[in-house]
Amino acid sequence: MKHLLAGSLCALALLAITAAVYLDLGFMEVAADAQPAAWEAGLMPAAVRASVRRRAAAMQNPLPHADATLVAGGKLYMNDCVGCHGAPGHPSDYGVTFFPPAPQFAQSGSQYSDAELFWVAKHGIRMSGMYPQSPHYSDSDLWRLVAFIGRIGNLPPAVAKAIQPPASK
Amino acid sequence: MKRFTLGFLGTLVLLAAGVIGCLRLGAVEVRGDVAAPAWQRHLMQFAVHASVRRRAPQVRSSSPPSDGELIAGGKLYLDGCDGCHGRPGGPPRKRVLFSPPPVFAHAASQYSEAERFWIIKHGIRRSGMSAWGTTYTDKQIWTLAAFVGRMQDLPPSVLDAIQPKQR
Numbered sequence: 001m002k003h004l005l006a007g008s009l010c011a012l013a014l015l016a017i018t019a020a021v022y023l024d025l026g027f028m029e030v031a032a033d034a035q036p037a038a039w040e041a042g043l044m045p046a047a048v049r050a051s052v053r054r055r056a057a058a059m060q061n062p063l064p065h066a067d068a069t070l071v072a073g074g075k076l077y078m079n080d081c082v083g084c085h086g087a088p089g090h091p092s093d094y095g096v097t098f099f100p101p102a103p104q105f106a107q108s109g110s111q112y113s114d115a116e117l118f119w120v121a122k123h124g125i126r127m128s129g130m131y132p133q134s135p136h137y138s139d140s141d142l143w144r145l146v147a148f149i150g151r152i153g154n155l156p157p158a159v160a161k162a163i164q165p166p167a168s169k
Numbered sequence: 170m171k172r173f174t175l176g177f178l179g180t181l182v183l184l185a186a187g188v189i190g191c192l193r194l195g196a197v198e199v200r201g202d203v204a205a206p207a208w209q210r211h212l213m214q215f216a217v218h219a220s221v222r223r224r225a226p227q228v229r230s231s232s233p234p235s236d237g238e239l240i241a242g243g244k245l246y247l248d249g250c251d252g253c254h255g256r257p258g259g260p261p262r263k264r265v266l267f268s269p270p271p272v273f274a275h276a277a278s279q280y281s282e283a284e285r286f287w288i289i290k291h292g293i294r295r296s297g298m299s300a301w302g303t304t305y306t307d308k309q310i311w312t313l314a315a316f317v318g319r320m321q322d323l324p325p326s327v328l329d330a331i332q333p334k335q336r
Contacts, residue, residue, distance in 0.1 A: 007176025032292025124201025
């Protein structure tokens with residue numbers, strides 16, 4: 001038993017020392033334009049997804065499914081989100097220079113449900129370029145944005161037209 | 170000895186399983202509007218600084234930047250950096266980022282000029298700092314690095330020259 005414990009403590013001490021040396025000598029990769037290692041790419045995005053799924057309350061978008069909702073959301077989106085997340089048909093070159101890169105909704109949609117998107121927009125994502133939007137938008141505006149993002153790859157032509165021209169920044 | 174090895178390896182396996190389990194179950198805090206514990210902030214700032222020091226070129230610009238270079242850097246700065254890092258003499262825009270971006274008009278950069286060059290070019294992982302190496306040339310990035318270093322005591326003529334760019 002004593003030996004078991006000693007082995008365990010040695011493992012812990014060795015790990016702590018290795019971690020300290022690794023960080024102190026600057027071995028941690030910090031360049032945003034370097035590709036992540038395979039284990040990191042496999043583990044970290046999944047961890048963020050799992051955390052969002054766990055925390056976001058199950059809610060329905062309270063706004064009516066109407067073109068007016070999409071247009072209102074689209075105008076907000078084209079004003080403030082488009083710089084990083086891209087416009088319909090125009091992915092953002094800027095968004096992909098972040099690590100992790102900003103998802104390009106018009107191309108790949110979102111992996112999150114409406115309620116999860118709402119939660120992400122409201123609270124932001126730690127250790128990413130996604131900052132919390134709650135100081136800037138009311139909950140209703142966030143739901144408008146969520147409704148728009150959910151349909152961004154498949155917008156009714158009237159909506160696509162109504163939100164043009166984008167207020168480009 | 171067998172027991173020792175068992176304890177050693179068992180601990181490593183348990184730890185790895187625990188970490189992966191926590192990640193998979195979504196136990197990690199991801200909200201950007203909740204402050205991280207102080208130890209985490211300090212440890213990460215320290216590790217990032219160490220990594221930048223290790224990777225950044227050791228070169229230093231041989232002479233202090235000319236006013237022309239400062240003006241060129243200042244114009245770029247007001248075009249793409251001021252939104253998060255604030256204007257010379259002014260407050261930053263009210264954006265809450267999880268790792269608060271340094272506001273150079275109030276606190277000098279903790280990095281050398283060469284390190285700033287490296288950060289602007291490559292960005293910082295897991296922060297709001299994107300990589301600008303595909304947007305700007307190296308020469309432009311050097312003027313930015315120089316400008317940021319002088320932001321707290323810009324020559325009045327430089328301040329004047331970059332002001333009309335204000336939106």
